Amino acid sequence: xxxCLPKVRMSMFAVWSRNFRVWRKLILPSTLFxxxxxxxxxxxxxxxxxSFIGEMDGVPYLTFLPSGLLASSVMNTATYEGLxxxxxxxxxxQTYEGMLATPLEVDDIVAGxxxxxxxxxLMSSSAILVVGFxxxxxxxxxxIFCLPFFFLIGxxxxxxxxxVSSLAPSYDYFNYYVTLLLTPMFIFCxxxxxxxxxxxFIEPFIQVLPLSHAIALVRPLASGQPLHNVLLHVCxxxxxxxxxxxxxxxxxxxRLIN
Amino acid sequence: MNSSxxxxxxxxxxxxxxxxxxxxxxxxxxxxxxxxxGCFGLLGPNGAGKTTTLRMxxxxxxxxxGSLHVLGQVMPEQTRSVRRKIGVVPxxxxxxxxxxxxxxxxxxxxxxxxxxxxxxxxxxELLVMVELxxxxxxxxxxxSGGMKRRLSIARALVNKPKLLVLDEPTTGLDPQVxxxxxxxxxxxxxxxxxxxxxxxxxxxxxxxxDDLVIMDKGKIxxxxxxxQLISExxxxxxxxxxxxxxxxxxxxxxxxxIRYELVDETVYCFTNEPLKIxxxxxxxxxxxxxxxxxxxxxxFLSLTGRELHEAQ
Ligand SMILES: Nc1ncnc2c1ncn2[C@@H]1O[C@H](COP(=O)(O)OP(=O)(O)OP(=O)(O)O)[C@@H](O)[C@H]1O
Ligand SMILES: [Mg+2]
Numbered sequence: 001x002x003x004c005l006p007k008v009r010m011s012m013f014a015v016w017s018r019n020f021r022v023w024r025k026l027i028l029p030s031t032l033f034x035x036x037x038x039x040x041x042x043x044x045x046x047x048x049x050x051s052f053i054g055e056m057d058g059v060p061y062l063t064f065l066p067s068g069l070l071a072s073s074v075m076n077t078a079t080y081e082g083l084x085x086x087x088x089x090x091x092x093x094q095t096y097e098g099m100l101a102t103p104l105e106v107d108d109i110v111a112g113x114x115x116x117x118x119x120x121x122l123m124s125s126s127a128i129l130v131v132g133f134x135x136x137x138x139x140x141x142x143x144i145f146c147l148p149f150f151f152l153i154g155x156x157x158x159x160x161x162x163x164v165s166s167l168a169p170s171y172d173y174f175n176y177y178v179t180l181l182l183t184p185m186f187i188f189c190x191x192x193x194x195x196x197x198x199x200x201f202i203e204p205f206i207q208v209l210p211l212s213h214a215i216a217l218v219r220p221l222a223s224g225q226p227l228h229n230v231l232l233h234v235c236x237x238x239x240x241x242x243x244x245x246x247x248x249x250x251x252x253x254x255r256l257i258n
Numbered sequence: 259m260n261s262s263x264x265x266x267x268x269x270x271x272x273x274x275x276x277x278x279x280x281x282x283x284x285x286x287x288x289x290x291x292x293x294x295x296g297c298f299g300l301l302g303p304n305g306a307g308k309t310t311t312l313r314m315x316x317x318x319x320x321x322x323x324g325s326l327h328v329l330g331q332v333m334p335e336q337t338r339s340v341r342r343k344i345g346v347v348p349x350x351x352x353x354x355x356x357x358x359x360x361x362x363x364x365x366x367x368x369x370x371x372x373x374x375x376x377x378x379x380x381x382x383e384l385l386v387m388v389e390l391x392x393x394x395x396x397x398x399x400x401x402s403g404g405m406k407r408r409l410s411i412a413r414a415l416v417n418k419p420k421l422l423v424l425d426e427p428t429t430g431l432d433p434q435v436x437x438x439x440x441x442x443x444x445x446x447x448x449x450x451x452x453x454x455x456x457x458x459x460x461x462x463x464x465x466x467x468d469d470l471v472i473m474d475k476g477k478i479x480x481x482x483x484x485x486q487l488i489s490e491x492x493x494x495x496x497x498x499x500x501x502x503x504x505x506x507x508x509x510x511x512x513x514x515x516i517r518y519e520l521v522d523e524t525v526y527c528f529t530n531e532p533l534k535i536x537x538x539x540x541x542x543x544x545x546x547x548x549x550x551x552x553x554x555x556x557x558f559l560s561l562t563g564r565e566l567h568e569a570q
Binding site: 002010011014017018021022025093094095097098099100101102103104105256257258 | 279316317318319320337338339341342344346348350352353354355356357361365366368369370371414417
């Protein structure tokens with residue numbers, strides 16, 4: 001296996017813009033999806049559950065829920081792009097095989113794909129942010145500072161997703177990752193309720209999961225509360241992104257350069 | 259004929275090049291120097307190791323041992339700068355199905371960091387050259403196999419390569435498309451692009467290649483000009499007779515200087531004096547036979563054998 005450290009070059013933007021071009025052709029349906037989904041979620045769950053729950057952790061539930069969904073939506077969007085779309089380009093469509101006849105190398109492809117996954121995550125959560133403000137669930141303008149964190153969260157989940165794609169013999173294998181890691185994070189990491197309410201022995205496990213750190217950054221910013229331990233959370237997310245990138249490059253090299 | 263001269267260094271130089279997949283040696287210690295200019299062929303049956311060899315030339319596969327220089331640069335270390343100067347037509351089309359014809363060329367150009375505006379008119383010329391100008395805005399899924407292959411060739415030329423590598427460029431295409439592709443490749447060759455192609459079609463190799471090697475089971479068996487190989491390895495003429503070996507032997511027992519080979523129901527007679535045989539055969543009513551000049555296929559089959567190669 002080729003364990004050489006990956007190089008980050010400008011050519012990664014060629015890969016990013018190839019994906020952007022494809023996305024631009026489907027801009028209408030994807031915009032409808034990006035805005036329509038959170039509209040339904042926030043209105044339905046936020047208002048419906050909110051009227052029972054009232055406040056959670058000192059914030060109205062109509063604010064608590066979207067401030068968690070902002071983080072989980074980046075996670076889901078970046079992950080699905082890194083799994084299904086990357087796999088499609090790597091295996092059935094042989095898009096990368098075509099790229100590897102040009103000066104692009106696996107390093108550029110993986111870096112470009114990670115940027116693209118993070119971009120899609122950023123787009124989906126920005127849409128939630130807009131909807132949140134429109135329906136009055138979010139009110140504090142400091143929420144705008146979430147945007148760079150959305151991108152970082154996207155990178156953090158893109159790397160591991162591409163690692164899974166590079167190992168998967170077929171689409172069905174994604175179920176392991178989704179069921180064993182993604183869904184548990186979605187449910188246990190504090191999107192719907194504060195992690196504190198879970199039994200004490202579970203908490204340390206939850207704390208190592210990246211979505212907990214993503215929520216720890218996004219929720220206070222979006223709901224107008226003070227941020228704590230920013231450096232720690234940023235470092236954890238960046239570590240997942242960096243290690244994920246390195247492993248993804250090594251494994252995609254193994255799959256494509258043989 | 260073209261801009262290169264005898265003194266040019268080889269465009270590809272492989273020394274003791276091997277590629278191993280697990281225990282299996284797909285390319286077995288080959289030494290090869292491909293001259294700059296002209297068309298060089300890599301012939302061999304299925305599984306001979308042609309694609310594996312080309313993939314190493316492109317840095318898409320790294321050799322297990324041996325040294326490799328392409329365009330004077332060391333592979334795989336200098337892959338990026340080598341690929342900048344090479345065009346590739348892969349064995350299986352990998353056009354970008356998310357895009358139309360023209361978008362495929364634009365996006366591919368962007369991978370070479372070429373600015374589309376600078377090469378817009380060149381891309382139009384390429385579309386005309388491969389006769390796809392009316393398909394500019396067609397999606398890839400709506401193209402026929404022949405159109406896809408022509409687009410692959412146009413795509414391989416967007417960076418104006420010095421070396422064009424084609425892996426079975428005309429396999430599975432109808433005669434019209436093959437002739438179109440052959441004539442375009444000949445034009446490219448005459449304008450100074452070096453062509454390196456693999457093929458199963460002996461006719462293709464005879465028409466296009468100035469020099470070729472025959473590979474089998476990862477090794478290079480022979481090298482030479484197509485005509486020279488034919489005269490060296492087989493008699494000038496072949497007569498195929500549909501009959502048993504015994505019958506052929508008894509029919510032609512008066513004629514000397516024949517080499518026989520039986521394949522299925524057909525006896526192949528290799529000879530330098532076909533007229534004597536024909537005289538004998540013409541006396542036999544109801545016998546089916548065919549007289550033809552020897553071709554590269556005969557060389558190929560006599561070197562690589564007639565059994566199915568992937569059966570082992
Ligand atoms: N990635 C791989 N892993 C294992 N074996 C491989 C791999 N790639 C090729 N091979 C084996 O190496 C041998 C040579 O394959 P290659 O594709 O180079 O043949 P080829 O001459 O191009 O054949 P064809 O005319 O059918 O395209 C084959 O036996 C093939 O099964
Ligand atoms: Mg092949």
